[in-house]
Amino acid sequence: MPFRAHFDCLWCGTPHVCRGPDDLEGWAQLCPECVGKAGDNGFLRFRLRQALTERGAARASETPPLGSSDDDVDASPVRPVSVAAATPARDRDAEMLAYYEARAPEYDDWYLRRGRYARGPIHDAAWDAELDAAGRWLDDLPIRGEIVELAAGTGWWSPLLASKGELSLYDAASAPLERARGRLVAHGLRAHLHVRDAWAEPDRQVDAVFTGFWLSHVPRDRLDAFLGVVRRWLKPGGTFAFIDSLFDPQSSAADHPTPADDASVRRLDDGREFTIVKVYHEPRDLDAALSGTGFRDPSVTTTGRFFLTGFARAADAR
Ligand SMILES: C[S@@+](CC[C@H](N)C(=O)[O-])C[C@H]1O[C@@H](n2cnc3c(N)ncnc32)[C@H](O)[C@@H]1O
Numbered sequence: 001m002p003f004r005a006h007f008d009c010l011w012c013g014t015p016h017v018c019r020g021p022d023d024l025e026g027w028a029q030l031c032p033e034c035v036g037k038a039g040d041n042g043f044l045r046f047r048l049r050q051a052l053t054e055r056g057a058a059r060a061s062e063t064p065p066l067g068s069s070d071d072d073v074d075a076s077p078v079r080p081v082s083v084a085a086a087t088p089a090r091d092r093d094a095e096m097l098a099y100y101e102a103r104a105p106e107y108d109d110w111y112l113r114r115g116r117y118a119r120g121p122i123h124d125a126a127w128d129a130e131l132d133a134a135g136r137w138l139d140d141l142p143i144r145g146e147i148v149e150l151a152a153g154t155g156w157w158s159p160l161l162a163s164k165g166e167l168s169l170y171d172a173a174s175a176p177l178e179r180a181r182g183r184l185v186a187h188g189l190r191a192h193l194h195v196r197d198a199w200a201e202p203d204r205q206v207d208a209v210f211t212g213f214w215l216s217h218v219p220r221d222r223l224d225a226f227l228g229v230v231r232r233w234l235k236p237g238g239t240f241a242f243i244d245s246l247f248d249p250q251s252s253a254a255d256h257p258t259p260a261d262d263a264s265v266r267r268l269d270d271g272r273e274f275t276i277v278k279v280y281h282e283p284r285d286l287d288a289a290l291s292g293t294g295f296r297d298p299s300v301t302t303t304g305r306f307f308l309t310g311f312a313r314a315a316d317a318r
Contacts, residue, residue, distance in 0.1 A: 001027070001028075001029060001050065001051070001054065001091075001094035002090075002094070003026045003027050003054075003055075003058070004018075004026050005017065005018050005021070005026060006018065007026070007029045008272065009029065009030050009031035009034055010028075010029045010030060010047065010101075010102060010272075011031075011034040011047075011102070012031060012033070012034055013270055013271075013272055014031045014033070016031040016032070022055070024048070024051055024052070027050075027051035027052075027054055028047045028048055028051035029047070029098070030047055030048070030051075035048065046101065046173070046174045046175075046195075047098075047101070089219075092219075092276075092277055095274055095275065095276065096217060096274070096276045096277065097172055097173055099266060100153065100171075100173045100175075100176055101175045101176075102175075102272065102274075103176075103268055104173070104175035104176040104178070105179075106268065106269050107153060107154045107176060107179070108154055108156065110252075111131065111156055113128070115253075116253035116254050116255055116267075117252075117253050117254075118254075126304075126305060126306075127250075127251075127306055130303040130304055130305060130306045130307055131306075131307070133303045133304075133307075134243050134303050134307045135157075135160065137243075137303075137309045138157065138160060138161075138210075138241065138243065138309075139160055141239065141241055141311060142239070143161070143164045143165065143207075143208045143210075143239055143241065144165045144208070145165050145206070146165060146166050146168075146204075146208075147161050147164065147165045147166065147167045147168070147207065147208045147209070147210065148167075148168050148169075148170070148202075148206050148208070148209045148233055149161055149167060149168070149169040149170065149209075149210045149211070149212075150209065150210075150211050150214060150230075151170070151171055151172070151198045151211055151212075151213075151214035151217070152169035152170060152171050152176075152177070152193075152212070153171055153176040153177075153179075153180065153212070153213075154176045154179040154183065155169060155176075155177075155179065155180025155181075155183045155184060156183075156212065157210065157212045157243070158180050158183060158184055158189075158191060159184060159187040161210055162187075162189040162190065162191045163189065165208065166191075166192075167191040168191065168192040168193075168194070168206075169191055169192070170193075170194055170196035170198070171195065171196070172195060172196065172197045172198065173195070174195050177193050177194075177195060180193060181193055198211075198214060198226070198229070199226065199229060201229070202229070202233040205232075205233065205235045205238070206233055206234065206235065206238065207234075207235060207238050208234075208238055208240070209230050209233045209234060209238070209239070209240050209241075210240075210241050210242065211242045211244075212243050212244075213243065213244055213245055214242070214244070215242055215279075215281065215286070215310075216244050216245050216278055216279050216280065216281065217277050217278065217279075218277070219262065219277050219279065220262060220279055223279075223281075223289050224289060224292065224293050227289055227290060227293035227294075227295070228293055228294070231293055231294040231295065231314055234314035235314065236315070236316040237313055237314060237316070238313065238314045239311065239312075239313060239314075240290075240310075240311070240312050240313075240314065241310065241311050242308075242309070242310045242311075243307055243308065243309050244281070244307065245278070245280060245306070245307065245308065246280060246302055246306055246307060246308055247259070247280035248305050248306055251306055252264070253266075253267065255267055259278055259280075262277060262278065262279045263275055263277060263278065264276055264277075264278035281308065283308060283310075284300075286298070286310055287299075287300050290310070290312045294314065294315050295313060295314060295315060296312065296313050296314075296315045297313050298310070298311070299311045
């Protein structure tokens, strides 16, 4: 995440102005009070670790840190003008991660149509029916053996996957993973949970990879590269399965603006705003991308209004 001379604390929202470009607060975008509480809180510890690494890297390279120029300094750091091509990839990725760290306690409201995500009984019933259909589709897939779930978040799909094989679930943010851990424990299921970037090169080959609502966070121009990472995770013949978003105006929260240019502005319950990459792919585009990146028999369909479901097998090594 870039250094910010003044910002609203990512954890509590309090505005803070840094004394100088070396202030850890500015790298972590946490106010001094939250920095002081980092010992008791996984998210704060994670932000501080990242901040130390990023400050160290900036010092080592002796180049001005990203975001330290006047142009980039913004009183509300989580509200950049646009996330589209003009925004450096590192900033976009960091903002998305900060968003999901902060959203972890309220993430499942989206699935459960609670609070700002409740859209009235008719829409919500349609949503529930399609969510059930997506779950049944996943349950019917022939997935077994060693399974990797990338960008697993709060683990909505993890109990189902953990009941099919030996599941490793990864996410780059620790707060959602903690929720996934609680969900698995509540189901009496075992899995391996680790903080890990979805873009990190695989350290082994497995029988199946699953992503839920992650391909839509991969920028269009990086989709083939990401599918290449998935292909390298898989043994020949292994399964890639995903569930993702179709665009529907009722899918997101009532106070979220209409997405444009593959970007969505998202608000938390406390009003903090983030702009993230959100690409609504057409099934045929994903079919073509899978065929072109080492997969065979791709099948990308929809549940109707809200969800995409996709499946492909890793082709034999070329
Ligand atoms: C839309 S949520 C999906 C969560 C879950 N897969 C689901 O289906 O409910 C996207 C997830 O991607 C995670 N994420 C963001 N950037 C990431 C990255 N570079 N590597 C791994 N996970 C990342 C976020 O922390 C968040 O949990």
